[in-house]
Amino acid sequence: MQTQTVTTPFGRRPMSLGMIASQVTAQNAPEGTTVHKWHVFRDIKEARIALGATDRALAILDALLSFHPETAFYGDSALIVWPSNEQLIGRANGMSPATLRRHLANLVECGLIVRRDSPNGKRYARKGQGGEVEQAYGFDLSPIVARAVEFKALAEAMRAEKKAYKVVKERLTIARRDIVKMIEAGIEEGVPGNWGSVHIEYQAIIGRLPRTAPRQVLEAVAAELDDLWQQIREVLESFVKSTNLNANESQTERHIQNSKTETKIESGSGVGPKVEASGSAGESDNVRSLPKRELPLSIVLDACPNVLWMVKGSGGIRSWRDFLAAVETVRPVMGISPSAWEDARVALGEQQAAITLAAIYQKGDQIKSPGGYLRNLTDRAKEAKFSVWPMIMALVRAELDAGKALKLDTGEVHGDQHGAERVIRTEQRLEVSDALRKTMAKWDKES
Template identity: 80%
Template sequence: MQTHTATTPFGRRPMSLGMIASQVAAQSAAPDATVHKWHVFRDIKEARLALGASDRALAILDALLSFHPETALYGDSALIVWPSNEMLTGRANGMSPATLRRHLANLVECGLIVRRDSPNGKRYARKGQGGEVEQAYGFDLSPIVARANEFKELAEAMRAEKKAYKLVKERLTICRRDIVKMIEAGIEEGVPGNWGGVHLEYQAIVGRLPRTAPRQVLEAIATELDDLWTQIRDVLESFVKSQNLNANESQTKRHIQNSNTESKNESERGLGTKKEKSGSPGESDNLRSLPKRELPLGIVLDACPNLLWLVKGGGGIRNWRDFLTAADLARPVLGISPSAWEDARVALGEQQAAITIAAIYQKSDHIKSPGGYLRNLTERAKEGKFSTWPMIMALLRAKLDAAKAAGAGVTEAEGELGAAQRLDRTQKRLEVSDNLRKSINKWDRET
C-alpha cells in the first residue's frame, strides 16, 4: 500500500520556507550514514547558541531521542517517534503543555526535527501484519543524521570561541593586575613620571569595560591595556637601567654628582631639596609662634575650595569626617602612594595629614610631584619643622591678593560701582573675618 509523507503542519500552524529547508536537509542524509545519537546531541548542546536552541528545547530533544530504541541512527531507516504530550512531559521533568508546545516549535525552527503530522494532528504509528511500522506520524529525527557533521563543526567553533573568550579574560585580569602594581611600584620607588595621569588613563580604559561584553570588545580593550602596559614597563626598565648605570659610575667617579634639582619629572624621594614656604628650615623658629589650637574647618575649606569638587552628590563637606573622606578621594587623583599617605598620617595625625592633602590638591598645578612633596613635608614634620598653619595662611593670602587684583584691574568703562560690587562679592565668598586677616598679616610680618 502506497503511503504519503506529510510535509505541512496540522491546524493553524503555517508552512514556512524554513520548514521546507529542514525537510530538504533531512532528505539529504546519505543512506549509509551512521551516527551515535548521544554524541550528536552533545555537539548540539555545545552549538546551541549558534543554532538558536533554548535550554528547555534541548531537554525536549533529549526526551525525543530517548523514545528511539536504537542508540545508532541510520540514514536509511525510519527515524520518526510519536510520543504523546503526556509522555513527553513526563520525560521533560513535568514541563507544562504550553511550554512544551513552545519549545517544540523552537526545535522545528532550528531545523533539529521535522513535523510529520497526521490528518487529525494526532501522533501514532500504523503497523502491518508482521508488526512492522508502515506509517508513522510524529517527529522526524532525520536532521540529526543529515546535519551531524554540521553540528560537529559548529560545536568545535563554539568550543574554540569559549577558549578564546576565556583566554582574553585571563589576559585582561593579568594585564590589569600588572598595570596597577607597576604604577604602585613606580610611585613607591620614586620613578620619575606622571603616575597620576597614567592611573587616570588606566581608569578611563577600564571604565569602558561593560559587565557583559563579546570577545571582540574585550580584545580591543585588552589591546589598549597591552599598549599601556608596554609604556609603563619601558619606563620602569629604563629607570632600573639608569640606576644601575649611575651606581657603576659612582664607584669610579664619586666626585660627579647630579646638581639638577629642578627636573621636570621629580620622583617622590628626590624632592628633599625643594624648599617651600610651608616647610623650609628657616621657619622652624616661627613655628613656635603659631597658634596652638587646631585649624577651623571653615578656614581650611576657604583656603582649599577645590576639594569640594571631589564630593559626590552635592552634599558638601559638613564636618571633619566628610573632610577626611574627601582627602581619601584626592590622594589617588594626585598619584600619592598608599605608603606615603600612611607615613603622613602617622607623622602628622589623620586630620593634619588630610589638611596637607587638601592644600597640595589646591595648588597641584604648581607641584611637579605631589607624592614627593608630601614625603618631604612628612620628614619635616618628624623633625618638628612643619605645621599646616603656614600652608593654609599662604593659600588664604594668595586668595585675598587675587581678589584685590581683580578689583584693582577693573577698567574705567565698568565704573566704580561695578568694581566695588565685584570686590564685595569676592570678599563675601572668601568669608574671612577681621581677626583672621590680622593673623594672616601677622604671619606675613613674621615670615
C-alpha cells in the same frame, strides 16, 4: 518500511519555507552514512546557541532519541518515533503540556526534527503481517544524520569561541591587575608622572565595559588596556634604569671620595658641623618656634582655595568635617595612594594631614609627584622637622605678592580682588612673628 512524505502539519499549525527546507535536508541524507546519535546530540548541545534551540527543547530531543532503540543511525534507515505526549512528558522531567508543545515547535523551527503528522494528528505506526512497520506518523529524526557534519562544525566553532572568550577575559583580568598595581607602585615609589590622570584614563576605559559583553567588545577594551599597560611599563622601566644609573654613579663617587688619603673633611671644620647646624638642628628649632595653636579653617581656605572646587554646588566648606571630606575627594585625583595617605594621617594627625594635602593640591603645577612629596613631608614630620604653618603662610604670602604685583602694574585690582581680600583678612587674623616670617621665606626657597 514505506513512508509517505508529509509536507504540512496537522490542524492550525502553519507551514513555512523553513519547514520545507528541513524536510528537503532530511530526505537528502547521504546513503551509507552512520552516526552515533549521542555523539551528534553532544554536538547539538555545544551548538545550541548558534542553532537557536532552547535548553528545554534539548531535553525533549534527548527524550525523543531515547525512544529509538538503535544507537547508530543510518542514512537510509527509518528514524521516525511516535511517543504520546504523556510518554514524552514522563521522559522530559515532567514539563507541562503547554511547555512541551512550545519547545517541540522550537525543535521543528531549528530543523532538528521533522513532523510527520497523520490525517487525524495522532502519532502511531501501522504494521504489516510480519510485524514490520509499514507506515509511521510522529517525529522524524533524519536531520540527526543529514546534518551531523554541520552540527559538528558548529560545535567546534562554538568551542573555539568559548576558548577565545575565556582567553580575552583572562587577558582583561591580568591587564587590569597589572595596571592598578603598576600605578600604585609608581605612586609609592615616587616615580615622576601624573598618576592621577593615568588612573582617570584607566577608569574611563573600564567604564566602557558593560556587565555582559560579546567577545568583540572585550577585545576592543583589552586592546586599549594593553596600550595603557605598555605606556605605564615604559615609564616605570625608564625610571628604574635611570635610578640604577644614578645609584651606580653615586656609588662610584663615594668610592672615589673614600679612596682619597687626605682627611681635610675629617680634620677641618667643614661639612659635618655645617650639615648639623643647617639641617636637623636648625629645622627643629624653626619648627619649635612656630605657633602651637591650630590653624583656623578660614585661613586654610584662604591659602588653599582650589580645594573648594571639589565641593562646588554643595554649600561650600563650613566645618573641618566638610574640609576632610573634600580632601578625601582630592586625594585620588592627585594620585596619592591609600598607604601614603594613611602614613601621613598617623604622623601628622588627620586634620594636619588634610591641610598638608590641600596645600600640595594648591601647588599642583609645581609638584611633579604629589605622592612622593607627601611621603617626604611625612618622614620629616616623624622627626619633628615639619609643620603646616610655614606651608600655609607661604601660600598666603604668594597670594599677597601676586595681588601687590598686579596692583603696581595696573593701578587697580580686578581679577585677583577676591584673592587680595582673602590675604587682607588673613593678615588681620594673624600676628606673624619675625621667626615665622624667616621660616616662611625658607619654605618658599625649598618649595
